[in-house]
Amino acid sequence: MDRKVRVRFAPSPTGALHIGGVRTALYNYLFARQNGGDMILRIEDTDSTRFVPGAEEYINEALAWLGIGIDEGVREGGNYGPYKQSERRDIYRTHVKQLLDEGKAYIAFDTPEELEAKRAEVQNFQYDASTRMSMRNSLSMPADEVKTLIDNGDKYVVRFKIEPDINVEVDDLIRGKVVINSSILDDKVLYKSADDLPTYHLANIVDDHLMEVSHVIRGEEWLPSAPLHVLLYEAFGWKDTMPQFVHLPLLLKPTGKGKLSKRDGKKLGFPVFPMEWKDNEDVWAGFREEGFLPEAVVNFVGLLGWNPGDDREILSMDDMIKEFSFEHCSKSGARFNFEKAAWFNHEYLINMPDEELAELYKPVLTENGVDVTNYSDDFLTKTVSLVKGRISFVKDLWEQSSFFFVAPETYAEKDVKKRWKEDTPAIMNELIDVLEGIEDFSSKPAEEVVIGWITEKGYHMGNVMNAFRLTVVGECKGPHMFDITELIGKEETIKRIKTGIEKIG
């Protein structure tokens, strides 16, 4: 029974796509691509009360930024549409009716308030085979009364009639067989007349079946309801084409307890959303805005709960498509660790061509008041190549290379104390003369001359060079001294030394 691999990512547009959702989408995508299958994006907007404007657009944009391609969806189209559940009402109605006609579901009139009261009154109350006859539904009430209520326009729901004491088996590609007894399941609401929409469970099963989904790859939070889904496939007579279930472990908070939430990002100072997201009152940081490369995010998130079976960690999307397998998915939740995420970004940054990095640096320079048109691409590329090993994010480039663009205005006190001696100003003046005489100011030749001079005079190498650095950089840090002076040039170098002598004294 080999059939085409078709998977779906089915978010509900109730907010920004969370990083855990990103991973679910990614695994679906990897599996689809690996098997030449289709990747479907289905919008599950069956809760009309939780709809958030802009969420759907956000999901689309985020997936596009990350390079997670969609084959079928609201925007992409396809032969199995519509791909938005709120546009599939007719389909659901038909299927609900089928279950009703076959006696596999029933109509219930209990209001939310009544149910709440019942739960408060009876400990561990569950709407199931043991209690349904004492509730207000089409099983416990005369048919004409039911009809009257419906004709009256009374709101009702359709509940799935679950037979008690059946052992339901769920076959999961990561966890193996999970067996649970149907008696612990309640008669789940499948449809609400109030908004003429199904609940997740019904819509999910109907759509997965109609869209010929072969593998349902989703978060572990769905594992408890998987038996219900199996029962639904059976009720519809679709057992033979039921998709293969795969439940992924959850992403946990970096510290403390529980699964990762959007609040964690705010608290700990790192993003949990791929891109910036604006709530009613809040702005939530995104990986993109924090300076993460999409490749790094994909790589990092991909390795949270899966590994290629060996020590490799830097994996491109194509690598992961090739290597992905459920056998190498872990069963337990993974803690989200920002340090490691930053390291991945660092790796991608240093392996990127310097020209590309220089392009990414331009907006940062502009932000810091540098007119980039004053600098050649060659200058920028060289600058970036000298300092890229020190950074994890593009924005860090400024801290590491601002002295290529602006002369220091202050001098690090600690370094002045250590390297600026009484005789330093005199030696710096000598240095100016030495530099003036250098024809070829590029790194190697300039270095030879200056080092030769220091040696000849018997000066202290460390003190002279660091005092020199202090005037040019403002503190004792940065790349090789003569790589810096080559880039900023003789004139600027000497000017900075003079200023330094004046200001430090």
Added chain:
RNA sequence: GGCCCAUUCGUCUAUCGGUUAGGACGCAAGAUUUUCAUUCUUGAAAGAGCAGUUCGAUUCUGCUAUGGGCUACCA
């Protein structure tokens, strides 16, 4: 409370009965360097506990503990 899932260094993980339990992030030390950083080398760091199966268990089983999820007319 009930049900389900899980449990290897601080974190992400490798191991599919026999290993000095490996790698990575982070951390520490040393080397290198005219500075800071890089780089290199080294180090500290783990099988939750208790039974059982076995010649032999991190690996299989059970119990306990711990963590996580679900328990809605939310997904």
